[in-house]
């Protein structure tokens with residue numbers, strides 16, 4: 001089991017690396033199939049650079065060709081996600097729950113990168129995520145792993161997103177939430193079930209605190225819009241540590 005846990009951790013870090021790359025490519029409309037390259041000079045990365053964390057350490061945080069800095073959030077995300085996946089595998093082993101939690105973690109990371117760089121959550125993420133959950137649930141149903149389907153949290157999350165958007169429009173004359181965030185709400189509801197409620201509460205709390213500190217310190221304008229995906233991701237991690245209920 002220990003080997004399985006560490007393998008899960010390494011796999012989590014590797015998947016995170018791919019998720020960040022996917023988010024970057026989706027934000028910049030770059031092909032998803034070309035080889036990983038430097039964000040600045042587009043030189044293809046040598047294979048040691050592709051190893052999570054180790055690659056960053058080997059090149060000392062810089063591109064070996066143009067010497068531009070690699071964002072430090074990349075190795076930090078790889079480490080934290082690796083640990084998170086290790087925890088998931090420790091708690092649920094190899095199971096449907098583990099798969100769903102790992103998948104949604106990776107989707108959130110890709111969305112964070114895309115939201116931070118372009119303020120967009122691409123439709124393809126929503127479409128692929130819904131396709132994957134339908135496929136996995138169909139297989140689980142056919143093999144007897146689950147005895148019924150339950151997508152009510154996807155609908156609840158979608159409704160919550162629409163309500164937040166409309167509330168912002170009514171009270172502040174601008175949408176309270178982007179369409180991309182509503183898509184992400186729906187995916188989270190579908191994959192995380194009741195954890196979505198805790199996730200949303202934590203995300204709103206974090207976003208409000210950051211917004212408040214930003215406005216008080218003068219770093220943010222009063223009507224500034226901040227990307228919500230990173231707060232949802234943070235909220236999701238927090239929700240995992242809420243002991244009960246843990247319904248998927």
Ligand SMILES: [Zn+2]
Nearest residue numbers: 038041063066
């Ligand atoms: Zn470069």
